[in-house]
Amino acid sequence: MTAKRKKYTFEESLEALEQAVSALESGDMPLDAAIQEFESGMKAVKRCRTDLSRAEGKIRKLVEQSDGEYVEELLDLKLDTLNEGEVTFE
Numbered sequence: 521m522t523a524k525r526k527k528y529t530f531e532e533s534l535e536a537l538e539q540a541v542s543a544l545e546s547g548d549m550p551l552d553a554a555i556q557e558f559e560s561g562m563k564a565v566k567r568c569r570t571d572l573s574r575a576e577g578k579i580r581k582l583v584e585q586s587d588g589e590y591v592e593e594l595l596d597l598k599l600d601t602l603n604e605g606e607v608t609f610e
Contacts, residue, residue, distance in 0.1 A: 528567055530567075530568060530571040530572075530575075533564045533567040533568045533571065534564070534568055536560065536561070536563075536564040537561050537564035537565055537568060540557050540558070540560050540561030540564060541561060543557045544557055544558060544561070579594070581593055581594075
């Protein structure tokens with residue numbers, strides 16, 4: 521029998537990451553526990569990145585055409601992972 525995986529929301533994954541970072545920064549745990557906490561945090565990072573990548577492709581904007589009608593277009597966003605998740609518009 522296969523166990524079902526829990527589907528985490530972005531907010532749940534982010535909270536799990538923040539908890540892992542907080543626990544690791546405290547420095548009050550044995551090495552084995554720290555390694556487990558690190559692995560848990562890395563899994564949360566992966567889930568967050570996946571969710572952000574999906575969201576990046578779904579963001580749209582309304583553009584007014586010359587005839588006054590509005591059309592929906594993809595908003596060209598790129599997540600700058602080197603700049604702590606800042607969003608840049610292109």
